Amino acid sequence: MPRASGAGLTWLRDRGMGASILVAAISSAFGVVLLSATGYIAAVLSAAPYLGDSAQLQMILSILTVVFVGVAVYVAGIVTANTFATVVAGRTRRIALMRLIGASARSQRSEIARQGLGVGAIGAVTGVIAGVALTVGGIAVLEALLNIEDVQYSVVQVVLLVPAVIVALTTWAAAWVGSRRVLTVTPLEALGGSVEASHESLTGRKGRNAVAVVIFLIGAALLAAGIALGLITPFGVVVAFFGGLFSFTGLVLGSTMLMPPVLRAVGRVFGRSATARLAAENALRYPERSSRMAIGVVIGVTLVTMFAVALETVKSVIAVSAGGELDTQFTTIIDTFSGIMMGLVAVSAVIAAVGLVNLLTLGVVQRRRELGLLRALGVSTGQVRRMVLLEAAHITITSVITGLVLGTAYGWAGAQSLLGSTPMPPAWQSPTLVAPAVPWLPVALIVAATAILTLVAAVVPTRLATRVAPVQALAD
Numbered sequence: 001m002p003r004a005s006g007a008g009l010t011w012l013r014d015r016g017m018g019a020s021i022l023v024a025a026i027s028s029a030f031g032v033v034l035l036s037a038t039g040y041i042a043a044v045l046s047a048a049p050y051l052g053d054s055a056q057l058q059m060i061l062s063i064l065t066v067v068f069v070g071v072a073v074y075v076a077g078i079v080t081a082n083t084f085a086t087v088v089a090g091r092t093r094r095i096a097l098m099r100l101i102g103a104s105a106r107s108q109r110s111e112i113a114r115q116g117l118g119v120g121a122i123g124a125v126t127g128v129i130a131g132v133a134l135t136v137g138g139i140a141v142l143e144a145l146l147n148i149e150d151v152q153y154s155v156v157q158v159v160l161l162v163p164a165v166i167v168a169l170t171t172w173a174a175a176w177v178g179s180r181r182v183l184t185v186t187p188l189e190a191l192g193g194s195v196e197a198s199h200e201s202l203t204g205r206k207g208r209n210a211v212a213v214v215i216f217l218i219g220a221a222l223l224a225a226g227i228a229l230g231l232i233t234p235f236g237v238v239v240a241f242f243g244g245l246f247s248f249t250g251l252v253l254g255s256t257m258l259m260p261p262v263l264r265a266v267g268r269v270f271g272r273s274a275t276a277r278l279a280a281e282n283a284l285r286y287p288e289r290s291s292r293m294a295i296g297v298v299i300g301v302t303l304v305t306m307f308a309v310a311l312e313t314v315k316s317v318i319a320v321s322a323g324g325e326l327d328t329q330f331t332t333i334i335d336t337f338s339g340i341m342m343g344l345v346a347v348s349a350v351i352a353a354v355g356l357v358n359l360l361t362l363g364v365v366q367r368r369r370e371l372g373l374l375r376a377l378g379v380s381t382g383q384v385r386r387m388v389l390l391e392a393a394h395i396t397i398t399s400v401i402t403g404l405v406l407g408t409a410y411g412w413a414g415a416q417s418l419l420g421s422t423p424m425p426p427a428w429q430s431p432t433l434v435a436p437a438v439p440w441l442p443v444a445l446i447v448a449a450t451a452i453l454t455l456v457a458a459v460v461p462t463r464l465a466t467r468v469a470p471v472q473a474l475a476d
Contacts, residue, residue, distance in 0.1 A: 011115055019358035020083050020116075023351055024123025024171050025130065027073065030347045031163025032131025033138070036155060040139060043153040066238075073163075074245060075299050077170045078252065079355035082292040084116060084178030109179045116175020120168035128164045132156060212254030219247025223413050230417030231431035240417035244410050248302075251406075255291035259398070263290060266398045270390055275383050278374075279390035290395055293359045297399035297450065298406070300352030304342075304446050305407025306414065311338045312437040313415035321423055321432045353453050360392060361460050385462045392458040400450050404443065412436035 011017065088095070095108050135155050143151075219242075226240025251258065267280030371384060379387075416433065423430035 017119060019354055020080055020119045021123040023079050023354055024120045024167050025127040026347060026351050028124040028127025028164050028167045029131035032128055032160050033134055035160060036135040040153050043151050073166050073170050075351050077174045078299060079296055079351055080171050080174035081178040082295060082355060083358055084175045085292060088179050112179040113172060113176040117172035120171025124164035124168040128160060209254055209257045212250045215253065216247050216250025219243045219250055222246060226417040227413055230420040232421050234418055234422060236417035237414060240413050252295055255295060256287045259287050259291050259294060262398050266394055275387050276390055279387045279394055293356060294395045294399045296352040296355035297396055298403045301400050301403025301446060301450060302407040305404050306411040307342055308439050308442040309408050309411030309436060310415040312439045313412050314419060316434045316437045317415060317419045317432050320434055321429045323429060360458060388462045389458045396450060400447060408436055408438060
């Protein structure tokens with residue numbers, strides 16, 4: 001039902017808003033915990049007699065802090081932009097009705113952007129409080145387990161407000177970007193429902209596809225430059241970081257060009273039954289919707305794989321630089337640091353999981369008429385449920401394959417560009433260049449966890465898809 005823009009905060013009850021607040025809260029807490037974790041690790045290293053005077057390791061930790069916070073903000077931005085793009089697609093009728101009575105497209109878009117800022121602010125404040133609480137508890141547990149003493153570190157710092165401000169502004173910007181569909185909604189579409197761009201309309205976006213290719217190539221060049229610079233200075237990781245952002249952004253922009261061929265290939269795995277063919281065609285018919293769902297999973301798999309490969313490659317680089325031997329104390333510190341970082345990165349996967357569940361649910365809600373028509377034509381409840389589950393599996397398999405490839409490449413580039421120039425005792429060899437080291441057990445766990453995620457994420461959408469009677473769905 002249409003609502004006036006001044007109708008208080010009733011829009012917070014719209015589907016998708018609660019999940020968007022959760023994404024903002026997790027992202028803000030993620031940033032707070034990252035800053036606190038790296039700050040605490042730096043304090044521990046400063047107090048350690050073995051590494052207390054290592055200015056280069058202190059610099060590496062500072063660089064990692066900036067990189068990790070940047071990754072958190074980037075993930076939150078993409079997930080939020082995709083959510084608001086889907087929300088706007090579902091509000092097509094309402095927006096068109098407002099246009100019909102005189103509202104401008106810009107005013108409608110500004111309203112959605114203000115909602116994004118409100119969502120971001122609520123989530124950011126919640127995230128800061130949760131992040132500080134998690135940090136206090138985490139430090140207490142860590143000190144008890146590792147018998148850490150005489151480390152002076154203040155948890156509550158003004159700098160912890162930085163992630164909150166960044167998340168709030170990023171959510172506002174993401175809502176603005178995600179609402180660009182408003183500009184193309186016409187009053188005549190008030191008679192329709194949710195409108196997604198079809199495959200045919202997307203193939204004509206040659207300008208956007210060209211920009212995507214250029215951005216990807218720039219990112220690939222920066223990645224190569226970062227690896228080369230990393231053989232001279234650890235600041236090579238900064239160049240590689242921007243290379244990763246540019247190349248991944250290029251893939252996101254060009255996803256509607258790249259996804260259909262991969263989706264088509266994966267679709268053959270599910271056979272030729274009517275349900276499987278419907279699921280495959282639904283993913284292909286609206287590649288923009290499928291791409292938004294897939295990108296969240298791609299981000300999660302890429303990040304976890306990236307850090308798993310990066311940490312394994314770090315050990316390889318250090319082993320070669322050290323002449324094949326590592327100090328026991330140093331190895332303990334590396335393993336502890338690895339465990340902390342992998343735990344933090346897993347939070348990014350949770351953000352992506354929230355985005356997947358949210359988009360799947362919104363997609364099913366906005367396709368009530370389509371699903372109702374299938375039920376009216378004789379498709380059984382079980383077949384509809386299986387079709388929605390296969391759509392989720394279809395997109396997830398494609399995303400996992402893409403994420404594993406990207407994660408391996410980015411993880412190796414990050415480790416190599418960060419430590420390629422850093423000599424390690426006792427051999428002190430530098431520069432060091434190694435091949436990517438892939439930890440197969442974590443990779444297998446990533447695949448298994450993503451499969452479970454698909455099943456869990458599809459529970460709510462499949463229930464919604466079969467709950468409404470065909471006549472009621474067609475009447476909406």
